[in-house]
Amino acid sequence: MAQLYERYSGIVYSVALRVLGDTGAAEDILQEIFMQLWRNPDGFDVSRGSLPGWLAVIARNRAIDSFRKRRPEVEMTEVVVGIGPDMVRGIEWNRTLDKIRGVLGSIPAPQRSALELSFFEGLTHTEIAEKTGEPLGTVKTRIRAGLLALRKAFNQ
């Protein structure tokens, strides 16, 4: 468990901190997720994707639930992420991060904003449209286009 913690606590904590903006609350999410992993080590199945991706998405879901003061909506074992490389090894990991941030920096600002509001704030497209004053269809299309831009960068 200590090794898993050393390797993956950073991504879990970072995502929770980004969503909640509060170090104490992010530490609580980190604790909750690793305790669940400890109690149920079989909760992660490799067919559900890469372990860091799975943990990152769970951290985001738990943080949003915590932010909205609601019970977890999705069980850990139900979370699926796409299969990707195990992006945790030194230089490869840094390159991956640079690439992701490069893509997010290069797409139009409204597209990036729609992506971040949807993922890190858990807003629905209706809530984003109300917040930004953009048409619903535009918001939907921006979110999809943003995800496709990330995919394209890693498929090249």
Added chain:
Amino acid sequence: MNGHEQFADDLALYAMGTLEGDERLRVEGHLQECPACRVELEKFRGDVALLAFSASGPRPPARSRERLLAAIAKEPRRIETRASRPMAWWRAFEWAGAVAVVVMVLLLVRQNNDLQRRVADLQSSSARQQQQLLQAKQLVGTLTSADAEHYVLVAGKSPPQPQGRAIYVPSSGTLVFLASNLPQLPPQRIYELWLIPTKGTPIPAGLFRPNPQGSAAVVKPPLPAGIEAKTFAITVEPEAGSAAPTSQPIMVGSRG
């Protein structure tokens, strides 16, 4: 109209976990019957994980690690202790300290063993699964690589003919299809593979374009398990594919 386009944006929102109400139910209904959209959803989920990684940076404070390890050590364990006989209060007093120390040592040893076993199990399981995944990826990569060289072996001097070979396991719905010497198609057309069941209508089993040498592969398209196949067939369809064949098959299989 195969309906994919109308769900394209919603699939991205579904992968984000922010689609709600009727829209969510409609997407889930469509996913039940659309293998192509299930594949697209899996890709979007991979994209979402990449987006999550963008937050990476801050490390948790050291106290978080201590807190976790302390909580793990306190996880309730079933320790069976034998009830001791009633004894005089002064003797109980003498023994209490010793028993407490022994129980504490046993607890620590047991927890330590449990911790080591769990870590070893996790590492072993993770390594095994990663190895299997790597082998599977290499196999799929070999079959689908644009650089893969395909050789068709024919008897005597017969010129190579268009040819397809489907290997299908009905119980798991697993299919591998390899084709060679296929003619090229215009950009707006695509080959579509069909599973022709013994009962019911043809089931889409993947879209493909041959490489410049005319070879193509379809590996493990999303198919329901347990469908008994009468045969497989290939048609030429519009580039987005079709939910049902719109042209006569150009190739139909026979069971070898």
